[in-house]
Amino acid sequence: MAPEPEIGQTANEFTIDSPPLDTISSVNFSPKSANFLLVSSWDDSVRLYDVVGNKQRLTYNHKGPVLDCCFSDGVHCFSGGLDCALKTYDFNASAEQELGRHEAAIKCVEFCNQMGVVVTGSWDKTVKLWDPRQPQPTGTYSQPDKVYTMALADERLVVGTVCRSRVMVWDLRNMSYVQQKRESSLKYQTRCIKAFPNKQGYVLSSIEGRVAVEYFDPSPEVQKTKYAFKCHRIKESGMENIYPVNAISFHSVHNTFATGGSDGFVNVWDGFNKKRLCQFHRYPSSISSLSFSHDGSSLAIASSFLHEEENANPPEDAIYIRSVSDTETKPK
Template sequence: MEGPNEFELSTLPTDGISTVRFGPTSTGFLLASSWDKSVRLYDVNSNVLRVQYHHAAAVLDCCFSDEVHGFSGGLDKFVKMFDFNASSDTVLGAHHDAIRCVNHCPALGLVCTGSWDKTVKLWDVRNNRGVAGTLDQQEKVYTMDVSQEKLIVGSKGRHVLIWDLRNTSQPLWRRESTLKYQTRSIRCFPNGQGYVLSSIEGRVAVEFFDPSPDAQKTKYAFKCHRIKENGKETIYPVTAISFHLIHNTFATGGCDGFVNVWDAFNRKRLAQFHRYPTTIASLSFNCDGSLLAIASSYMLEEGEKESPPRDTIIIRHVTDMETKPK
């Protein structure tokens, strides 16, 4: 199901889509990882699959470091780097369990991988020196993001650890999610002030790094991705978050199949798009905020189905009316 300002990518993955990520500077290059063991590079402007490479098992996350290098990890436990110009991949190393998260820290030239083995590993990709450090976490890593030199890790048990990647002897702060149930996604504000996290309970929390009492008073949480039908409210997990890099607003996606756009500072919803076929597994705004990649992919939240909804990646042209604070 597409709207008039949307189109579906061609040559889609053949199994569940885990992550979509636009490149850091190009408006049109998109990485997509999948349970079909592939990582695919699309040129969305021409709707062409440029390159794909594979792991030995499902790929759970991927990212760019620059426009010609991609990184990925998943159930095979290996961290791979792919050079799109040379069409060659390199195994950087491995974790002891599945890799759930892969993020790039451009300020320090590091790629960070978070695993179910309760560690985050830092890979020196600028100087090709391999593992630059290992950060022990309290539990299995479920979600991560990078803000300048900070790494924010959300793990099982609602733990949130904030690390300064310039000094990793211990976490900068140890926090617990203000939401009551398991964290699903964490993403940082482009302005570096804080982060947003979502949970399985249909709620989103807006948090700030500044530990001062005045700053902490401004944090808050709100309900979303809930549908009332016939007098009954159904609550859906909030599965994906992506920030608009220009306007500092963000989109959320849920198991209800909806995408909402929020202005955190004015505490209001700016837009809601039409309902997509199934769970929003991942979202990504491109660098100038003109496009939003939407991965609609059934995540077995209702168990195995004989005819599950078809997985798809939709590219939506977004406007300032939908994404700019009013």
């Protein structure tokens, strides 16, 4: 993909006041409003921010670092982390509840609107489905290895594990068998998976500065169109430094997607036409999470030191809210 010019920091971007005090694991805009942002962190907290007012509306805590969080609707959220607990919070009632537990850390939390179920992926090598009205999971399903990343495409669940070559595709309506067992197109560990808004496929990234575009349809003619490309690599002093691609977020209107890497850059891609649309300015630290708002008007960018990185004096964790334009996100 041909490089595009870097787009610098301008007046259309600001930082959130009172950010978390440790690594930011996840940022998620509300599915109902571009005003509210849910953030989980290694400081044991889950925070809800009013983006327009730039203030923290509420916070609740786990008994350990929180690795993921998600909204179910505009007034409820779910979270999980190293304390192995799945929690839910009701914003209207200001009430939290523990729904249940895994035997090891909960790495991923997703909500399936079509079925009204919460999906958790854990380092105990299982995926669990939860009815928010019940204290026990409705099902527990073994995975090949520790779950590292997950994505939903309606009732389809895509699971990436620590074992780099395995990607499992499940159908939440019938979890008695794996719908597809896929071999990753990438040679190194999968870091992030996100599904296309049109539900036709997914994008996955690796620790080795690569991104793959995959399609669910197993027919040979469709599988011929999948591809992978290099990104988040910087040439310095004659050497090419390669960085993990930690975060992916899709623009719900244009089907384009943003990637964030440990190089501190955010790129926006047109996956169908195999083009990079733009690159923003370099952020102070690794990009740990990204989230487009439901209407595509804003992008939340978590600039945050990751725990596997070596830095004696890392920059402070920060969340940037960037107003994005069609010029930056619409296929050309």
